[in-house]
Amino acid sequence: MLYSPLYQSIRLILFGALGLSSLTVSAAINQTDSMMPEPLVTDSSNQYADDVATDAGFNNEINNQDISYQSDSQQSAAYKKASLSSDATLSNDAAVNNNNITAINDRTKTSQDSRVAPVNTSNAAKAGNRRIDTNDESIQESLKRLAEFYELTPDTNVATSNNTGTSVNDEQNNIQNSLTPVTTNIPTVGSNLRLLPHTVDSAARCEGQWVYPKKNPNYQRAVNEASASSGQPAPNLNGLPNNQAPLFAESDYGYYDNVDYAELSGNVIIDQGTQHIEAEKIVLDLSNGVAAAQGKVMFTDQATGNVSVNGAQDRTQQNGKTSLTDKATQGGLIGVADNLNYNTETGQSTATNVAFASVELQAHGYAKRLNRPNESQYELDEVMYSTCPPTNRKWQFDAKSIDLDTETGRGEAYNTTFRIADVPVFYLPYFNFPIDSRRGSGFLLPNASISSENGLEIDVPYYFNLAPNYDATLSTHIYTTRNPMLSGEFRYLTENYGEGIFNGSYLPNDKEYDGEDRRSLFYDHYWSSTSIPRLSGEAKYSYVSDADYLNDFDTLGLSDNTLNLPRRAQLNYYNDYVDGELKVETFQTLDALNNNGQMLQDKDKPYSRLPQLKLDYRLPWAKHFDITGVSDSAYFKKSIDDGSENEKSGTRFYNKLSASYPMENSWGYIKPKLSLQHLFTTYDEDSLVDNSLDKDDGSQSVFVPQASIDAGLHFYQAGSPFGAFDDTLGGYRLLSPRLKYTYSPYRDQNDIPNFNTRIASINYEQLFSDSWFLGHDRLQDLHAFTPGINYRYIDATGVTRFDGSIGEQFYLDDGRVTLDNTKPVFTSSSSGLVWDTSTQPYNNVWVDVSGALTNSYDLNYITTELRYQPSDRSLFNVGFIKRQRDENTNQLPLSALTASAVFPINNNWRVLAQGQYDYNRNQMLDSLIGIDYEDCCFGFAVYGRRYYNDLNIAEKPTQAIMAEVRLSGLGSGSSRLTRLLADKVLGFEPVQNAWKD
Numbered sequence: 001m002l003y004s005p006l007y008q009s010i011r012l013i014l015f016g017a018l019g020l021s022s023l024t025v026s027a028a029i030n031q032t033d034s035m036m037p038e039p040l041v042t043d044s045s046n047q048y049a050d051d052v053a054t055d056a057g058f059n060n061e062i063n064n065q066d067i068s069y070q071s072d073s074q075q076s077a078a079y080k081k082a083s084l085s086s087d088a089t090l091s092n093d094a095a096v097n098n099n100n101i102t103a104i105n106d107r108t109k110t111s112q113d114s115r116v117a118p119v120n121t122s123n124a125a126k127a128g129n130r131r132i133d134t135n136d137e138s139i140q141e142s143l144k145r146l147a148e149f150y151e152l153t154p155d156t157n158v159a160t161s162n163n164t165g166t167s168v169n170d171e172q173n174n175i176q177n178s179l180t181p182v183t184t185n186i187p188t189v190g191s192n193l194r195l196l197p198h199t200v201d202s203a204a205r206c207e208g209q210w211v212y213p214k215k216n217p218n219y220q221r222a223v224n225e226a227s228a229s230s231g232q233p234a235p236n237l238n239g240l241p242n243n244q245a246p247l248f249a250e251s252d253y254g255y256y257d258n259v260d261y262a263e264l265s266g267n268v269i270i271d272q273g274t275q276h277i278e279a280e281k282i283v284l285d286l287s288n289g290v291a292a293a294q295g296k297v298m299f300t301d302q303a304t305g306n307v308s309v310n311g312a313q314d315r316t317q318q319n320g321k322t323s324l325t326d327k328a329t330q331g332g333l334i335g336v337a338d339n340l341n342y343n344t345e346t347g348q349s350t351a352t353n354v355a356f357a358s359v360e361l362q363a364h365g366y367a368k369r370l371n372r373p374n375e376s377q378y379e380l381d382e383v384m385y386s387t388c389p390p391t392n393r394k395w396q397f398d399a400k401s402i403d404l405d406t407e408t409g410r411g412e413a414y415n416t417t418f419r420i421a422d423v424p425v426f427y428l429p430y431f432n433f434p435i436d437s438r439r440g441s442g443f444l445l446p447n448a449s450i451s452s453e454n455g456l457e458i459d460v461p462y463y464f465n466l467a468p469n470y471d472a473t474l475s476t477h478i479y480t481t482r483n484p485m486l487s488g489e490f491r492y493l494t495e496n497y498g499e500g501i502f503n504g505s506y507l508p509n510d511k512e513y514d515g516e517d518r519r520s521l522f523y524d525h526y527w528s529s530t531s532i533p534r535l536s537g538e539a540k541y542s543y544v545s546d547a548d549y550l551n552d553f554d555t556l557g558l559s560d561n562t563l564n565l566p567r568r569a570q571l572n573y574y575n576d577y578v579d580g581e582l583k584v585e586t587f588q589t590l591d592a593l594n595n596n597g598q599m600l601q602d603k604d605k606p607y608s609r610l611p612q613l614k615l616d617y618r619l620p621w622a623k624h625f626d627i628t629g630v631s632d633s634a635y636f637k638k639s640i641d642d643g644s645e646n647e648k649s650g651t652r653f654y655n656k657l658s659a660s661y662p663m664e665n666s667w668g669y670i671k672p673k674l675s676l677q678h679l680f681t682t683y684d685e686d687s688l689v690d691n692s693l694d695k696d697d698g699s700q701s702v703f704v705p706q707a708s709i710d711a712g713l714h715f716y717q718a719g720s721p722f723g724a725f726d727d728t729l730g731g732y733r734l735l736s737p738r739l740k741y742t743y744s745p746y747r748d749q750n751d752i753p754n755f756n757t758r759i760a761s762i763n764y765e766q767l768f769s770d771s772w773f774l775g776h777d778r779l780q781d782l783h784a785f786t787p788g789i790n791y792r793y794i795d796a797t798g799v800t801r802f803d804g805s806i807g808e809q810f811y812l813d814d815g816r817v818t819l820d821n822t823k824p825v826f827t828s829s830s831s832g833l834v835w836d837t838s839t840q841p842y843n844n845v846w847v848d849v850s851g852a853l854t855n856s857y858d859l860n861y862i863t864t865e866l867r868y869q870p871s872d873r874s875l876f877n878v879g880f881i882k883r884q885r886d887e888n889t890n891q892l893p894l895s896a897l898t899a900s901a902v903f904p905i906n907n908n909w910r911v912l913a914q915g916q917y918d919y920n921r922n923q924m925l926d927s928l929i930g931i932d933y934e935d936c937c938f939g940f941a942v943y944g945r946r947y948y949n950d951l952n953i954a955e956k957p958t959q960a961i962m963a964e965v966r967l968s969g970l971g972s973g974s975s976r977l978t979r980l981l982a983d984k985v986l987g988f989e990p991v992q993n994a995w996k997d
Contacts, residue, residue, distance in 0.1 A: 679701070860884055
């Protein structure tokens with residue numbers, strides 16, 4: 001059993017030297033000191049209880065040991081005798097060690113004083129050739145020792161998941177995802193469709209992962225035994241702060257002179273909480289203020305309160321593959337060194353031949369020398385760093401020196417050479433990078449692209465970590481065909497006032513745009529009340545200098561066909577009975593062509609709402625009746641400066657009160673409803689003058705009642721409709737016919753202005769709405785009945801295999817209310833046939849078809865979409881769109897084929913493609929194709945895109961070639977390519993997440 005003051009020495013030597021723990025010694029240790037003043041010698045021949053020691057309240061176990069005490073002289077002689085079997089004579093050995101330690105410490109201090117951090121960039125060429133020779137024998141030895149903590153991933157093929165989101169159990173998934181070919185020619189319904197000859201293995205790309213050493217079983221055992229002997233409950237070491245955890249030490253030999261010298265030697269192991277240190281010898285000489293760990297030093301600190309290794313292994317067993325993310329979230333550090341020296345007076349520590357690994361970042365490196373001047377700073381000389389596996393280091397940074405600051409979570413590298421496959425690629429005199437998951441200021445990875453409009457573009461972003469709750473990014477964009485552009489982003493988060501983000505850019509004297517300045521500014525703010533539940537707000541501002549800006553530059557996810565850029569401030573509130581919205585909204589309308597190919601005029605611009613209040617409410621006291629209301633009040637303003645029409649701005653008040661008596665049962669429902677609508681509008685002063693109206697003529701009021709009956713039946717039948725193919729699916733079928741009758745009389749509304757109302761596009765759900773007008777400037781006269789039918793099949797696992805609806809609205813009277821005093825719209829006998837179907841015949845195949853016919857049964861539109869997802873990392877989409885012109889709904893004609901594919905060639909390479917082809921114009925409207933590479937520690941993508949500006953398709957297409965490079969741990973996972981595909985490819989985001997995992 002080791003004497004308790006030695007525990008204090010160990011704590012000072014190791015945990016203090018590495019900055020792993022507080023140097024405070026608990027009161028329990030001091031009590032032990034006073035109880036046991038005699039020196040104690042142990043060796044490995046004693047029983048197990050003599051090999052371990054604990055403190056922090058466990059001193060009573062010392063009294064339970066059979067220990068013989070010796071005099072000082074006898075003790076010294078005994079120790080010398082015990083040491084002869086493994087080491088030199090104690091006196092000589094101790095003298096040599098003490099002298100060496102003192103000399104090392106003196107050199108450390110001198111080196112620290114003389115170290116110069118600034119870099120002379122004139123020596124860049126010479127420094128750029130600097131190389132850390134990892135083939136050096138001493139470096140190889142250090143890295144070899146460190147590699148013991150790199151756990152290789154078992155080389156097994158893992159079946160890909162079907163990614164269907166169904167509740168099929170794991171055994172069924174394994175069967176469905178088996179690589180064994182099916183024996184039938186046609187796959188059974190509900191299985192996986194296999195059209196590809198091979199399935200790409202989705203195993204982890206890394207050969208392994210950095211993991212912590214196994215926990216010392218003697219630690220918890222000693223704590224339990226000490227607790228039992230003292231009559232105290234054993235503490236739970238999991239989650240216990242390290243400075244409160246018991247200290248445990250074991251070694252072959254131990255000595256303490258009861259004054260100022262202590263030594264452990266032979267397989268020394270120290271544990272305290274999550275901290276663990278191993279060494280061949282540990283020495284403390286307080287007379288010289290020196291402490292040292294010598295010979296094959298290993299240290300680790302596993303952060304508390306995070307995912308444990310055992311937890312990660314449990315999930316590995318459940319999921320069937322190793323999850324790097326689980327273990328990488330633990331945090332902490334692993335290190336090996338030849339020796340570690342610590343000055344107990346200054347707190348400075350040094351180590352040589354240090355190899356280190358970060359479990360959190362899954363990175364490793366080497367330093368010829370490490371100096372720790374204080375608790376939060378580290379200085380490393382002759383450094384190598386990489387996030388690649390130690391078994392296959394594809395890239396690395398070699399630096400003359402690196403300074404690490406654990407308080408800021410950042411590192412600074414000087415005279416750094418970046419190497420790929422041991423070939424120098426570029427040199428940086430200064431480089432700032434993260435050393436943990438916290439945000440920190442520094443350069444982010446640059447991006448490069450080539451386009452027909454911008455030429456070669458290089459983006460160099462710099463990140464400013466200004467405070468925990470706000471930050472900024474400043475980017476310099478360098479073009480070969482334009483002047484440089486500066487863009488910035490500022491994010492903030494407040495405790496009571498929400499969060500927001502500013503984005504802006506400025507490009508002076510654009511050579512590609514007649515020398516004009518190009519600018520943009522975007523702002524978004526979101527707020528949720530901390531004092532009033534369910535009260536929230538938002539604000540948005542958008543500005544660009546010209547209509548071509550969105551097409552010429554990457555604008556943070558905004559589509560290049562955005563015509564009206566919103567600017568608004570809005571408050572939202574809801575509870576069980578009220579849903580309200582108050583907002584002020586204006587727009588910046590870009591110059592573009594209208595549907596007739598002419599430039600937009602002021603009359604084509606949208607109205608501003610200054611302000612608008614909308615309320616949807618339900619009255620709670622009606623027991624069997626459902627009484628609801630809608631209120632929409634707003635002041636609409638649109639200035640007409642080009643004389644395209646007279647200004648028509650003013651205030652609108654709309655209210656609707658409805659009462660229904662729903663009767664519902666398992667076999668069906670009937671919902672009769674009565675409603676009363678009121679619309680009141682009045683022109684403002686400018687509009688009265690423009691239209692030569694007096695105040696009375698400028699105000700209009702109209703009431704329109706409405707009655708409707710909506711009824712439906714549900715026919716249920718168990719079993720599968722696909723029994724001819726497979727009678728094992730089970731489930732049930734549901735047939736639901738529906739019929740709705742609606743009547744609302746005609747009221748003249750020709751003198752009422754139309755602020756923001758349009759006719760809805762036709763689809764199945766719209767057939768059963770109370771009005772075809774979207775907006776409240778018109779109250780429709782509708783006398784019609786609408787039959788429809790829906791058929792669904794849900795299998796035994798809960799997956800809807802088929803959902804199809806078809807219906808048509810038949811008009812009993814012609815509709816006379818129009819939007820703008822033109823020809824009435826609803827004068828035909830019916831709306832035309834409408835259908836909507838969604839099918840999932842196989843777990844990885846989805847087919848959607850929707851369309852409509854005109855009342856004369858000509859085609860109005862049809863859209864189809866086929867999605868095939870053979871694995872969670874691959875995706876194929878094929879679509880067809882055919883639309884006829886519809887002046888009433890502003891539907892433009894289009895005949896297009898769409899296709900997209902995300903297809904992995906193997907576990908590292910994949911092909912990405914997307915296209916939209918207008919076969920009437922024989923024109924590829926938008927196309928993109930590229931290759932993407934993802935490895936354990938780096939990735940890159942090269943892709944080309946050709947597309948037309950949707951606001952002016954007559955212009956020449958833009959062509960661009962772009963390249964991206966990603967280094968694990970040195971940048972974010974977001975990129976321009978992923979943003980593009982997320983907007984254009986259905987189902988891309990889950991496929992992208994699976995690829996990155």
